[in-house]
Amino acid sequence: MSKKERANFGSKLGVILASAGSAIGLGNIWRFPYETGNHGGAAFILIYLACILLLGLPIMISEFLIGRHSRSNTARAYQVLAPGTQWKWVGRIGVGTGFLILSYYSVVAGWTFEYVFEAVTNKFAGKTSDEFIQSFQAFSSNPWKPVLWLVAFLLSTHFIIVKGVEKGIERSSKIMMPTLFILIIILVGCSITLPGADKGIEFLLKPDFSKVDSSVFLGAMGQAFFSMSLGMGCLCTYASYFSKETNLTKTAFSVGLIDTLVAILAGFIIFPAAFAVGINPDAGPSLIFITLPNVFQQAFSGVPVLAYLFSVLFYILLAVAALTSTISMHEVVTAYLHEEFKFTRSRAAQIVTGSCIILGIFCSLSLGPTQDYTLFGMGTFDLFDFVTTKIMLPLGGMLIAIFTGWYLDKKIVWEEVTNDGTLKMPLYKAFIFLLRFIAPIAITLVFIDELGLLGT
Ligand code: TRP
Numbered sequence: 141m142s143k144k145e146r147a148n149f150g151s152k153l154g155v156i157l158a159s160a161g162s163a164i165g166l167g168n169i170w171r172f173p174y175e176t177g178n179h180g181g182a183a184f185i186l187i188y189l190a191c192i193l194l195l196g197l198p199i200m201i202s203e204f205l206i207g208r209h210s211r212s213n214t215a216r217a218y219q220v221l222a223p224g225t226q227w228k229w230v231g232r233i234g235v236g237t238g239f240l241i242l243s244y245y246s247v248v249a250g251w252t253f254e255y256v257f258e259a260v261t262n263k264f265a266g267k268t269s270d271e272f273i274q275s276f277q278a279f280s281s282n283p284w285k286p287v288l289w290l291v292a293f294l295l296s297t298h299f300i301i302v303k304g305v306e307k308g309i310e311r312s313s314k315i316m317m318p319t320l321f322i323l324i325i326i327l328v329g330c331s332i333t334l335p336g337a338d339k340g341i342e343f344l345l346k347p348d349f350s351k352v353d354s355s356v357f358l359g360a361m362g363q364a365f366f367s368m369s370l371g372m373g374c375l376c377t378y379a380s381y382f383s384k385e386t387n388l389t390k391t392a393f394s395v396g397l398i399d400t401l402v403a404i405l406a407g408f409i410i411f412p413a414a415f416a417v418g419i420n421p422d423a424g425p426s427l428i429f430i431t432l433p434n435v436f437q438q439a440f441s442g443v444p445v446l447a448y449l450f451s452v453l454f455y456i457l458l459a460v461a462a463l464t465s466t467i468s469m470h471e472v473v474t475a476y477l478h479e480e481f482k483f484t485r486s487r488a489a490q491i492v493t494g495s496c497i498i499l500g501i502f503c504s505l506s507l508g509p510t511q512d513y514t515l516f517g518m519g520t521f522d523l524f525d526f527v528t529t530k531i532m533l534p535l536g537g538m539l540i541a542i543f544t545g546w547y548l549d550k551k552i553v554w555e556e557v558t559n560d561g562t563l564k565m566p567l568y569k570a571f572i573f574l575l576r577f578i579a580p581i582a583i584t585l586v587f588i589d590e591l592g593l594l595g596t
Contacts, residue, residue, distance in 0.1 A: 149381050154314065158464075159369075159378055159395045161313035164320070165465030166248050167367040168403040169458060170428050173410040175363050177421030179356045181411075182347035185404070187357060191364035192400055195582065198574040199370050199537045200392040202544035205556035207379030208388065213475040214373025217380070221548060230539045234373035235476045237532040239492070241372070242469040243499035244524040246297070249462035250289030250504070251429060254279060256459055259451040264433045265444060269417040272430045280426070281508030290500045293459075297466040298493040301474055302486045313464050320457040321402070327454065328408045330439035337412030343421060344407050354589040361586055362529040368399055369468060371533030371540070377472045388557055389565060409435065425507075470496075499524075530590075538583040545575030 149155045176184050210217035215231035222228075258264060267275070279285060332341060365371040379388070410428055413435040414421055423430065433451065440447035470492055477488035502510075506519030515523055544553060553572075558565050565571070 149378075149383070155382055155386050156391055156394050157313040157317055158468075159375060159391060160398050161317055161461075161464030162369045162374055162378060162468030163367065163395050163399040163465075164317065164402050165461045166245060166252075166458075167363070167369075167465070168399060169406040169461065170248055170425070172363060172367060172403040173407055174422075174424055174427040175359050176344075176407055177411070177414075177427060178424065179359050180348055180351035181343040181421070182345055183349050183352050184356055184360055185344065185407070186347055187352070187360040188364055189400070191361050192368065192396060194574060195361065195537060195541075195579050196364045196368045196370060197392055197396050198571050199365075199540055199579065200368055200375060200396060201388055201557065201571065202540050202575060203370060203373065203376040204379040204382070204388040204392060205553060206540070206544065206548075207373075207376035208382045208384075208386070209552055209556050211380050213380070213479050214376045214472060215476050216479060217373070217376060218543070221552070222543070227543060227547070230536060230543065231373055231376075233532065234371070234376075234536050235473055237372040237528050237536065238374060238469045238472040239496070240499070240524050240532075241366075241528045242466060242473070242492075243496045244503040244521050245462075245469070246293050246466060246496060246500045247286065247290050247504045247507070247521065248425070249459070249466055250286055250291075250293045250500075251280070252455055252459040252462055253289040253292055254285065255429065255433075256452070256455040259448070259455045262448060264437060264451055265447070267433070267437065269419060269430070269434050272433050273419075273426075276426050276429045281511075283505065283509045286504045286508075287501055290504055291497055293462075293466070294493050294497050294500065296463060297470050298489055300463070300467055301470050301489045316457060316460040316464070320461055321398075323450075323454055323457055324402060324405050324409065327435065327450070328405050331409045331412045331416075331435050334413060334416040334435070334438055336416040338415075340411035340413065340415035340421075341408070343411050343415065354586070357586045358530055358534075358590045361534055361583065365533035365537050366529045367403055368396060369465070371536035372472065373536075374468050374472050377475055378468065380475075384559065387559065387563055389563075413438075534583050534587070538580050541575040541579035541583075545572060545577075545579075 149158055206217050206221065207214070210220040212220055213231075214234050215228060218225075218227040218231045264272075331337060369375055382388075410431050411421060414423075414427070414431045417431070417434045417438065419427075419431050419434075421427070432454070436447045436451040436454070440450065470489070473492045474485065474488045477483050477491060478485045481488075483491065503521040503524055506513070506521045511519055513519065518526060550572075554568070555561070557563070557568065557571070
């Protein structure tokens with residue numbers, strides 16, 4: 141495809157919102173709280189923040205510059221920038237990773253549709269926290285209901301993808317993301333004023349470093365990549381639609397900041413509420429689906445209309461946040477198939493949607509009907525999550541850091557981050573240092589430590 145034919149995001153705000161739309165999603169509101177809960181709270185959050193700053197931001201800027209300079213899908217990008225080398229595998233593996241994440245992510249995204257449905261039909265009214273737990277378990281182990289929602293969710297993603305980059309992605313992000321943000325702030329207010337919420341706030345703010353082991357580091361690092369959509373060429377693909385004027389560093393900082401804020405605020409909704417109603421913070425993937433309906437019921441117990449309105453609005457926005465993320469993953473694979481194998485865009489999208497539905501069904505069933513079939517002690521859903529988030533994304537991130545820090549001509553790097561010298565980049569040296577040394581060394585150490593090779 142020639143440069144001129146390639147679509148562009150229409151405005152500056154569109155660029156930020158589309159990237160933030162990719163970054164903000166179930167990773168912040170569903171995955172971040174339960175990983176924090178599993179790994180003991182505040183100490184995990186501190187390590188997570190360090191990962192965002194030292195690994196996430198420089199790697200995000202790298203993905204941006206690789207994408208915008210090459211103006212190609214992520215696999216082609218490496219062939220443009222490093223012709224005849226094996227770097228193309230970074231892009232290709234990224235496409236595969238995105239495909240796997242999309243499959244299991246859509247399962248949870250499908251759950252949000254069920255919760256929209258339950259909220260709209262007023263199914264939450266009058267339930268106790270035990271009943272919320274039971275009804276979630278009944279739903280997630282039902283053989284066909286989650287599968288139907290999974291299919292519905294992937295078809296919605298498909299529909300927006302075939303409408304194209306600017307209309308589909310940009311427009312849906314523009315209205316929904318700010319609304320979600322406002323609602324989150326209101327919910328934090330509700331949650332921290334519940335009776336008994338203080339224990340949850342303490343859990344988030346008082347680090348207990350005695351609980352920190354190698355799995356906490358791996359968990360925090362994986363979560364940082366997952367939440368910022370890094371390590372598989374997602375933002376690299378989006379950046380190929382950026383214009384020449386986009387300020388890459390500033391965009392990365394804005395996206396990183398909004399993404400982190402939303403995750404931390406989600407923590408301030410979930411944990412005070414979980415402690416207030418006596419739900420264990422390490423309840424795992426079900427955590428937000430059993431605590432949140434409680435927040436609505438308890439915080440507005442005197443005014444059922446508000447409880448109703450807030451839960452409907454929240455689950456709709458959560459579904460949309462998930463949608464702007466699934467779109468970004470779908471786009472990576474669709475752009476790859478379309479541009480590399482000469483499928484039409486809509487045929488490419490059909491292949492992606494169809495195969496994700498099939499894999500997604502396996503993931504969905506592994507949480508209920510087929511939960512006894514495991515590999516390495518994990519069902520398909522957990523296995524996909526582990527392999528992608530804890531291995532593929534950090535590995536991809538490390539290779540991207542090495543590619544930009546060591547391989548890529550520094551003239552290109554400098555031109556891209558300063559827009560041909562028109563922007564100032566005071567932290568350029570630090571940026572290169574992080575890419576060259578800190579990111580590869582830190583990621584390697586965490587991997588080695590997790591494998592138990594450090595002997596601790
Ligand atoms: N970041 C998104 C979230 O937090 C999920 C996501 C979108 C993603 N694109 C990605 C994760 C690419 C990893 C890689 O929900």
